[in-house]
Amino acid sequence: MARYFKKSVMSLAGYEPPPQERVRAKLNQNESPFDLPEEFKREVLAEAAALSWNRYPASESGALKNALAARHRLQPEQILPGNGSNQLLQTLLTAVIEPGDGLLFFPPTFGLFDLFATINGADKTAILCPPGRPFPLEQALAAIRTRVPKLILLCSPDNPTGRALSRPEIEAICQAAPGLVFLDEAYAEFNGWSGLSLLESYPGLILSRTFSKAFCMAGLRLGYLISRPANIAELRKAHLPYTVNLITEHIAVRLLARPELLEERVAWIVRERDWLLGELQEIAGIAAYPSAANFILFRCAECGSLFRRLKERGILVRDVSGYPLLENHLRVNVGSREENLWFLETLKEELS
Template identity: 40%
Template sequence: MIPVRDDLRALEGYHSAQVDVRVRLNTNESPTPPPDAFREAVAAEVSKVEWHRYPDRAAMALRVAIAESHGVDAAQVFVANGSNEVLQTVLLAYAGPGRVVATFEPTYQMHAQIARITGATVVEGERAEDFTLDPAEVERVLTEHQPHVVFLTSPNNPTGLVEPADRVQQLLDFAPGLVVVDEAYAQFADWTALDLVDEDTPLVVTRTFSKTWSMAGARLGYLVGPTWLVAELEKVVLPYHLDTVKQIAGRLALRYVEDMDDRVAQIVAERGRISSELEALGLTVIPSGANFVLFRPDGHDGRAVWQGLVDRSVLIRDCSGWPRLANCLRVTVGTRDENSEFLSALSDVLSASTADFRSHPQTEQNGADR
């Protein structure tokens, strides 16, 4: 057996529990599909695809459509297979051996994972107990480590917190290198860093079609940044990396903005309902500007709560074993019926847990001591 690179031996791949359940609320997908008109439009165009020809290498029609939706030039847009490939391409161009990438934890795991895969050194800033980001910590990390690339996710995953505009501006003021604002969940929030993108600022904003556009199955993402940066990305991206069908689907999706806005409004309303009901159950709820809610079942074991939900055919994300997220769980906002089933199952699990504690208080205490 040939050994893997020394610097990769300690890494693990990205994992998310795959369990056969009735209600699946663990992967932050859209709970509803795109409109039928979108499906029909895609089918019509795909029927005319010249399958024996390579796709448009520059994906120009898609880039133009994205650019028009944001009021920027197509030369400022880079597209790839999901926002993860966008991030990977940025890090291949601007990170790598001998370079430093900064994150502020907890945050999206793939930022550090991809950075390490490129051979970069990763430094981790620390968030406060409430998961907010202290300006002094930002200044410390940037001044002490002088990162070549710094990531900020807003709304943050897995916490859901929206970073204030002045925090992004602080990064731009202090960072010696590239600032990447990951906005995978931006449409659920109340502001975007896209307005800060220009030719003179080393800032890129990444987006995805997976969430609000209901296209997780397509794996399509993009960034908006300075034209000079987009041109550099072309040096490291593989030729013809974005297939023709994906380019068609992304371009056509942008015609259905009203449908997307309606889905966002429904998810935001359900997010508020979930948060309110979790608080009514006495749980700690982290304010969310995304399509999910992070919470802590205080007085109960998070892993046991997760398993109790699975036993009731409801799957959410168990974050309790992640660094800095002890006893935390994350639920994706689903349809109203799915959310109601989750809340009902959670109430049952918590009630059963409380009843079990009252029946066996000494056993529970001993277990906690261990």
Template identity: 35%
Template sequence: MSDIDSIKSRISKNVRPISAYSVPRIDCSVKLDGNESPYDLEEEEQIALSERLAKLPVNRYPDPEALEVRTSLSRVVGFPVDGILLGNGSDEIIQMIVEVLGGKSGRVLVPSPTFSMYRITSLILGKQVTEVELDEAFDIDLEQTLEAIRTQDPDIVFLATPNNPTGNSFSEEKVLEILEASGGAVVVDEAYCDFSKKSYVPHIDKYENLLVLRTMSKIGFAGARLGIFFARPQIADEVNKARLPYNINSFSQDVMSFALENPEVIERKISLILSERERVRTSLERIEGIHVYPTDANFFLVRVSDADFLFEELVKNDILVRRFKGEGRLANCLRITVGTREENDQLIQVLVSVFSS
């Protein structure tokens, strides 16, 4: 029998230096760290969904193609069903894209800072990752990005807009220039497009190399783990080869069908978040000592003189936000999700108290 050292010696060299994606487990009743919707379903909506889920035959596999859900989504978005794929969260789709489309130069280009899973997934799969720093306004540094595309010919460029964790949307002109210049796939991750009201899906008609990602996680259905992929059908067919069998369980498929059939459930809560976002922005900007960056998402990136101190003060007051410990451009930054009105009031009250003392 092999010992643990023998097993560990067989771990891929791509994996050894990487830390797993992790979310700190800190119990606070006001949870403003995950960019989720703060609003659960109303009681009558919960009852309707529960009755629907109770009818599912849990002894049977789910629809392997999630065809009913994809067809409904096709009607809602106005996009061909054969160009739509679903994933167990966008993370699974990111993995599928890198597995399938990263096979020529073996290089992946990402801005920095951005969503960490583009880099982590690419490294685990043995790709070389080039990170290009965003400019002072956290927008794309177009000159450096185009130079990296010209010299390195990346198989994939990942662009999250609005960007996580900065919150701002990238310049559309710059994104389109990257699409024109890139010989590989350009993946626009618009996880927060419901709050920016901007989408690149219509541009797929013009750009064959454009792939677009969306998610249900930011608009009230994070627990269902549903990511959405849009691309030309020829590209979707290839990426679909890396999709694991029955990757979307029956419960998640039914939850998504429920959401698509009841769009008012989503729209009402998006409107509440957008209203609260503006109210919170105004309150934060009035507090001396907090720099608030522009946002098109459901969260704020803020900079303070001592983020660790403020993080701990918030935790003491039962409020959890996201901190970035010693992370370059994000040093002394916190990311704060827009909560309910009551949660936001509690946040502002604590912040005013801390910065006035």
């Protein structure tokens, strides 16, 4: 196989998608527990039926860029939509990293950072960030000075730890960075603060957003990058055309016109997350960390066996014990109240 494939690819274990089975409580992929309302789905699908499916979609997704620009008070030229934010991360690494270029990131963090950095041959520097402890800013700044990374990958709120970086932390990194700073904000809607307000001050800042979490559209695949127009123009060159299909674009534009649908759901998830955290913290044998996202990371003894026992009883959580520093950790996302109660009850029974 070495004749056929890059060494960097052959060295990978590969991304294993977590189980998608129908279960009593599916709490393993940080999805929204809420589907969009039936009447909304029927309306937008009828409208989508009237579109010309035989034609390519507008490759620039103009209507979507206009709607997103209006939402964030930006220019459409500051936005690059794609088939999920994962795909845009791949576009970013393709556009920026040549073999040997320095890349700084902060594990445990989003697993695809390491994967795409490896495939692109980046010279990786990893600063470990133990969950539940302050972000190691001084160490990060020292690494920026000595390693001079071309690209810094941040995730806030972070998956899987739930940690949010503060504005001063992000600003200190942007000020020190010699190259680009990428901030994955897949969970920003659950946090209440976003790096959007920093875009004007830091020309090397690129934000990433998704419709898969707060927007309840994981199945339709949509994400977007935000940066200054000159950065977006370069990223576009490395991005495939037509990655957003016309039905997804239509539905997203219609959803952006109904912000109340999302606001209610996000507010409920944030309240439920804080309640779930309180409940988890009461359980002996569990150490749960505060979270600014729609999921909670917790430590427990023999998490592999607990994960399997929960699964056998129809509760799917995420076993994150393979991440650096996360031995014996599981991650659970906020589900419906019914799912959360099943989860808590089953967890208590299994631990007693």
